Amino acid sequence: MDRLSTQGLFDPLRLPCGTVLKNRLAKSAMSDSLGDGRGGPTDAQIRLYERWANGGVALSIIGEVQGTPDFPEKPGNLVLDARSDQQRFETLARRGSSNAASLWLQLGHAGAMADAQISNPKGPSALEVPGLTCGALSPDEIASLPAAFARTAGRAKALGFGGVEIHAAHGFLLSQFLSPLFNTRTDDYGGSLDNRMRLTLETVAAVRRAVGPDFPVGLKLNATDQLDGGFQQDEALDVIAALDQTGLDLIDISGGTYFPGAPSSSERAGSGPYFVDFADRARTKTTIPLMVTGGFKTFEQADAAIRDGKADIIGLARALIVDPDLPDKWRNGTARSPSFPRFDRPPEGGVTAWYTMQMTRIANAKPALRPDALVRAIADYEARDEDRGKIWTKHFDSLQA
Template identity: 65%
Template sequence: MDTHHKASLFQPLELPCGVILKNRIGKSAMSDSLGDGRGDPTDAQIRLYERWAEGGLAVSIVGEVQGNPHFAEKPGNLVLGPASDVERFRALARAGSINGAQLWLQLGHAGAMAHPPISDPKGPSALDIPGLTCSALTLKEVRDLPSEFARTAHMAKKLGFGGVQIHAAHGFLLSQFLSPLFNRRDDKYGGSVTNRMRLLLEVAHEVRTAVGPSFPIAVKLNATDQLEGGFHEDDALAVVAALDETGIDLIDVSGGTYFPGAKSASDSAGSGPYFFDFAEQARPLTDKPLMVTGGFKTLRQVTGALDRGIDMIGLARALVLDPSLPSKWQSGAVDDPDFPRFQDPPEGGITAWYTMRLTEIGEDREEAKVGDLHEAVRTYEARDEVRSGIWKERAWE
């Protein structure tokens, strides 16, 4: 790799709020499923983010941190609220911010896709379709959401986290409001894309008010939800232009959805970044830094995106395979991570394997071998079942 091209990857990035990220590599939000079932961090989770910080990245984002325990995506999610074990959260914040790294919390709310065993799913509109049933949020419940996100962000700042990311992608609540498939409301939060993005813009405004001017706020946004009749690129570009007028610091472009039966973008057999073309279309519409997440598998792909106007690269599975990849890239010790090849994986098997590897990294016992994907699914599901029981036994405030 040409050292000139690689140098761009290790240039600092100053965010609009004034915070400086030490390089252009971010660990994008993943549902690591390492909470203890009571919404608090485990030792393995704390060590996982410490290892990523040791590995040389600029920022890690903890996926799906709930402000409201009643709409969680999984029983391994963290819940940050009045009943949280704040010392565990402080320990997580400290561990994930060593070596000049930042640790941000992704503000999550699963909405219609909240995990039924531990919740009562509610979305923008009532739905009853195969694999997904939910009731509709009332207008008051919708109006209360921005302050709920803001409270969680304020608490994250108070406990020592470096920033927050508002989750408006992958089919979770704010993404549901953006999508005409989920959002069939006839009030000011439904209909036109201007109305469908209203809640996201209100959340962004209230979060900024809560945390002040110098605390990083990112938004994760779908380029497309990859569903017929859903959120598409023209709408997404309109949202990017609107976000340019807000006080956020970074737009993280991703795509796809966890809608039942939909193919995960991250399970694609494609060899290149999935949403880079959209990011190039979005670039003239905003002065906000742009991060692109999804499908980066080689150092050349990463540096090529930076050379064409992208500001940050979001890596997920590459950093699960090698938590020290940024440092190795910088030293020239390695060019590309070694992605495993899966033959005829069972449904959910690839995701389960990567998720269980996160546990191995957090326990400092990861191995090079892939192992059996069916066993990974069984282990993953059994752990969720145990944590679902713990979750339901807790008296949530």
């Protein structure tokens, strides 16, 4: 039976820790690739999150913020550690939370999916498959991870960010531990689902201890990684049930993985939200507020998910790239759906490159990219990664010298 809600998209949401979000629309975590190559925020990145805040979102989440430079997803990732430029991070926190928005950092660790050009990828288990080679984390390395996530969370709180989200989705480290395809360990962190979720639960507990009871802590979890033999929906529901008593303030439901050759949720065809039905099932496992991310393209879709009681907050990604003012337009009734670009047979990863470069244009107040600029966007995206990869290597190697 549907659980109808009296809440709408523009009603506030009180999180269990007491923080109140002004509405039910969030800019979900994306890899904006706008770091300076040394792990620091750029002026463009600061402007981008200020722009989204001024467009009316209640919450923005900065994707893949690393606690160390050892396992980055991209050389444009932020790194928040003891050597970071605290003033730059404080500026990002302050300006990204304008207009009563809340700005959170997503606590990232790419693990086996770390950029091999600037790191030494390691995951739960050693793998050597087409497009991916990685080593296995040692027991001591695994034991150190919850405290590492917790240190980054504590720094985020001290610098003025509104909350943190632990990344356990999309094929990154904690998601790798959950997946039997990545995780073939035979110790306490592999085998049964209880063992595979152990690191995630330990990380949530460590982060909560570090930031105290009044600071928002969320977690992003796959409904499924959409791979045969991988992490499946029934397992995800069991993980959600285990998370119910951990003191989380938000579970952000998404899906898919960046495993080489795997289908991407964000590039799949379809006109509707991807994970609303799963979220409805998750309602039976937890009282923690649910954020649902993926595939929302119209006001009606987002509003229905809230009013039907299937979601507490809606995560928007590409919709806010094509229209950063979409929340205000939905609130004022001046628009119902953004106009998404259409691409003719884009190469794998090409659409992601286009949207990433479009974020740069938003940050620099430049006209939107045309869909027929896809080839140029891919070239610019790859060139920027190459340039920042050189900066990353030179900078972090010098710190270790």
